Amino acid sequence: MIVKVLTRNFDKPDSHTLAVYEAGGGYRTLRKVLESWTPEQVVEEVKASNLRGRGGAGFPTAIKWGFVPKDSPKPKYICVNADEGEPGTFKDRHIMEQDPHLMVEGTILSAYAIGVQTAYIYIRGEFVLAGERTEAAIAEAYAKGYLGENILGSSYSLDIHVHYGAGSYICGEETALIESIEGKKGWPRVKPPFPAVEGLFGCPTVVNNVETLANVPLILDKGAAWFAGLGTEKSGGTKLFTISGHVNRPGLYELPMGTPLLEMIEEQAGGVTGGKKIKAVIPGGASCPVLAAHELDIKMDFNTLMAAGSMLGSGGVIVLAEGTSMLAALLNLERFFAHESCGQCTPCREGTRWIVQILERIERGEGTAGDPDTLIDIAEHMAGRTVCPLGEAAAGPVKSFVKKFRDEFLPGPGPDAGPSGTEHHPQVAGQDG
């Protein structure tokens, strides 16, 4: 069941412009809140809505805001994480391209709640159109008095600046993102101190994902109870799911939290290409453990997926049809993590490289019977032993792929290695992809 809440403007012509956004009720909530709500009321409403972060971790948004010390004499910052780069995920790009004002209004309302005077939107360097439209939306908002000094005649002032990334996945990690805004290489920081206490320029900072902030105007417009009612008991609102891979209609779908995975694939994404069977699904973006065909009868929400040993992550559903080489697919994922490892922590820097080397060796037909266990062993020595979650993100796919599809990581051609089993360089796309 498609629900149009976050995406309600997406199909309108010129949906990215202020005129269209205002015609749909845009910035009405900002006016209402600045006229009659205290920042504390905004925080309480968001808390009651059960909004959880949409960047991957699913942490309750209002609780994250609550960690910011109220009595700090330092300036406070909000950073909008628009560094979307998790393979299989493309929701934030769509928000910025099709309704950037929703993100901007959400940022202003959240900044007001936390007491922030300066916000930075950290946009992936590769996002050309999303960047242009975000910058244009900010300019329109300034011109209309929604940003700048004394917003809409209130005593509240806020500036928003865009800061572009330059091709580094790790900068989507919140402390690496902060380092990057400070003009440094994107090396994640050791926590604590957490950004809420000591973040950007040493000041209290909140980092929130684009989709998370885009929900805030809706919550404050229609109320926490309405928003909570759209979701599950522990997680309010709808969720933007992006479905890709071997499906007939890859795309962005706004669905209630807890929508069954198979319903998404069959009804929204039009089923598997070529009428094939599903071999496996990565449910929430590249770093989420893979689900095998017998595990797909599952509801897509944070808690259910965690109980199944995977994650909802950023909602990037990647469908792998029968015929896909799991060896080639895992090698693809691990090459990504090896390339994007920042190099700071030994277990991640070396571990991702070793994993790639072993997988390449198996692919060349030089694997050994001990390789599957060695891969799992390396993965277990990475998870939880690094400054940031990238080590864990790289380990999860290794453990789940090897445990669930062990045969394909053993010496000799796997079941989907290629025509007549002679092909030692299977493409991820499979023999007829």
Next chain:
Amino acid sequence: MQQILSKNEVQELLGRYPNKEAALMPVLRAIQMKEGHISKEAEHYAAAILELHPSRVREVVAFYSMFREKPEGKHLILVCESISCALLGSETILEHLKKRLAIGVGETTADKCFTLETAECLACCDQAPSVMINDELFGPVTPEELDGILEEKMKG
């Protein structure tokens, strides 16, 4: 030292941050937009206007893959290699481009028209397999469609 950015451009970038150091990435981005890449001289220029040691600039240029250290072709081709594009045949796309342009990944054609690179997920998995040429995104693309696009670029 050659002034790559105007005083106003630098002031505008500095005005976004509470210290000069933080303007490093936008300054490098602006330099690259003007010059196509960031030369050693440009690194020293950035260091001078932001009052940083040149090694700080070096570190940042080296870390971020989009900061390009040498001149490249008129058109930069990025082939997305990440999982969703790979599932739909990005390897075939890349092999086709290598043959068609007779260059490897990271290389530029002799006429300086094209540079071929691979990219990590461009967040266009709904348009897989996707290819970005300069600021423009193409997807889903077939090898035949790419040939047509390259012909157009060569004329333009």
